[in-house]
Amino acid sequence: MNEHFKDIFVTTGCPSQQQLLDYVQGRLTPEEQHEVEMHLADCELCSEALEGLSAIQDKEKIPAMVREMKWDLLKKLHKKYRKSRRPDNYNIYLTVIVLVIICIVLALFWGYHFYTHPK
Known part of the structure; x- marks a missing residue:
């Protein structure tokens, strides 16, 4: 797409999207799980993201849902960016x-x- 629409978690100290998904699905080692929990204690954004992920019943569908939402958001941002360049x-x-x-x-x-x- 465009350099303006990079992933917001790339330049932060937040866990990656995959780490949060693995945490919700219970796939992390105890050490990794502890690191994520320590981060969640201080990061409101990640805590709310984790709360939303935890509310989803079918955990296996989460990656596909996240990809779809991310793609929709990128399309909307790209459309808005193109329109604002007029x-x-x-x-x-x-x-x-x-x-x-x-x-x-x-x-x-x-x-x-x-x-x-x-x-």
Whole structure:
């Protein structure tokens, strides 16, 4: 996609998405589990993310759900980013272009009409 839409957990000290998923699914070693729990004590964002992951009944579907949500979010951000790159007066330019085209078409029509039907 774009460099503007990197994963928010890459540059932080937070556990990776996979570590949180493994924690919820009970796949971490006791040492890794302890590290995640120590981090959760201080990080509200990760604690809330873990709470949301824990509320999901079918834990095996979590990775697919996360990928789908991430993709949807990236598409929305990309669309918003592309839209925000338009000039501020984009609508004015578009209106002027349409009016010029209409004037040219009318001028051609009148010219053709008066040329083929002289007085």
